[in-house]
Amino acid sequence: MKNIIRIRSLTRREKVFAFLLLLPCFSFVATFAFYPILNSFYLSLHNIILTFPGLGQPFVGFENYKNLIQDKVAIHSLTNTIIFVIITVMLEVFCGLIIALIINRQFRARGWVRAAILVPWAIPTVVASQMWRFIFNDNYGFFNFILFGSNVAAYRAWLAEPLFAFSAIMLADIWKTSPFAALIILAGLQTIPDDLYESAKIEGANAWQRFKKITLPLIKPALLIALLFRTMDAFRVFDLVFVMTQGGPADATNVLQFYGYKKIFAEGFMGYGSTISVIVFLITFLICLFYIRVIGTRLFQYRG
């Protein structure tokens, strides 16, 4: 009897202690994640214009959301964002897979190659974007130089063409974050035991069969995690647009986050801008839920 009580009180003490240890982390998440999200939602239900404090903060229900659906610029930037997400994420995971497969092999100076491949990801986005802006410059850009060499008359203003400017931003993003996908996929690759390949070889499976039947199924969880992270991140694309094009030309590179930023920071429409943030949050959250479900079930499949 005495023993049991002692154990109980011990576990309670342990629980309190565990809670205490979790407290810093939890308070951090609460201040920097939960509070801003809830506050954004609260703001999005009000009509707040910073320039007109006399207006107060009247509650308007879902009016901001109704206006957002009818806002052509918002719909346009949402479409842009979705196209951006689909194309970049697909290519990033594909490139990441290829990079991972290469750097997973044994070869000389592998450590150096691995480090070099991570460089784009390690460069701050703002710096990278500025660099890409120079690359696509119409007078001295490297891209023109590669295409036309010293035939300056043929140089084109790439970022002045709406369609190309948008592609340029996607290209910059793919360049920058493929290494990130590669890193995650590489981690997945390294968990595959070599004997699987050995026995497959003995059984007479060729390289493609080994890739399809062993590698691909086993790195699926890693692939899905890479997909999840990249989709969430790509949906919130902002800095590339901010530095490279400021949404121009012809609004062709305007994305949802940039539009929200302009509404809140430059125009002072707090309520309406928050509505955009909430929508971005909801979409990323739904994507996240979807992936987690898929990843969850897949993980069980392979464990079982």
Add this chain to the structure above:
Amino acid sequence: MRRLRIISWIALSIFIFCSVPLFLFNTGCKKKEDRAKIIRFVTWRPHFPEVWDELVKKFEAIHPDIKIVREIGPHSSTAFHDLLTQKLKNKSPEVDVFLMDVIWPPEFAAAGWAMPLDDLFEESEREKFLEGPIMANTYEGKIYGVPLFIDSGMLYYRKDLLEKYGFSPPRTWQEMVKQAETIVQGELKKGVEMYGFSGQFRQYEGLVCNMMEYILSNGGYIINPETGRPEIADKPAIEAVRFVRDEIIGKIAPRGSLTYAEPESLALFVQGRAVFHRNWPYAWEVSNDPVRSNVAGKVGLTLLPSFPGGRSYSTLGGWQLGISNFSKNKKASWEFIKFLASQETQKVMALRTGRAPTRKALYEDEEIINACPHFSDMKDVFLTAYPRPISPLYPAISHLLQRYFSRVLSNKDSDIKSEAENTSQEIERILKIKKVK
């Protein structure tokens, strides 16, 4: 296990220990502030920092009880606006004096960020300044800023080339296009590749400034100040926009102009690769500086052209000094503003940084006229410089205009009329927003 727990406790106490000073730190700082009067001045990185350093030192020598702490923001007006309004909307006491772009006073006044200066900046004093900037600083009968520099759009041209081909500076846009075409073709035969014109057509605030000059010089308006109605879908405005799309972008100006702000377009001109160039007054110093420019001494300056029958207009720009409503040292702040906007300081700025003064008297100052003869020509431009639409919600209006201009200019097949009508409706919607419930 035991050891792990001890380590955990230590970690936890360190966390708590570290978060406490965060709260104490704030109060600690404020105490210091009371002792010496610190004026926090939010400014951008100047082109000539040494001149500013000297001026601040001079002020501190005159007022030993005041210390100026400068906070340097980005040079782009939009980015500077983000930084400054972020502080002001949080009612930060860390801002006392700030620079304002000419389009901000109505916004800052309506939001209650800028302090009205009527009691300090007296009528008799205001009369000594150019009228345009004073108007721009006035909102609903009160004044919110002291003009420090004035800017307005001007036409720079290659004096040597115009002389060589026997042209005098163009009076109309059409004339400018013709001259540019002739000179570009003539120079090409000699193996010199150049463009006819460079201006700012990136999707940003400067695009509105540039386009406004075409529209107004064709007798049109962005927003008619008398009726308050947007007129961008009216005939003069549409014609002007079509002219820019069909005759300028990708013709005498490089297609890349659609990505140019001031630095990129000026680079083209100082490299000697453009015949004509539209820019603000600061470009005069830069393009005549032999270190930074290939065309030093070959640059002419004149009024912007107009359409036949219209008259030349240039967009009013410039920077003002304001005091934050949340400043704790308003009196000392005013001393600093008085010093910066004084005749003496403006003269130093004009002579050494090429910034155009806002005080009328300086345009008759012999020393200035001798050093910068172009200032006397500029005065006429400054007197007629036209403000952008005056509204506290100007940033929203400007974004709509930027989008519209950029959309129609970058697409040769765009339907200007319908795009203009849509934008006009959107602007009207913004203008209808009421200030109070």
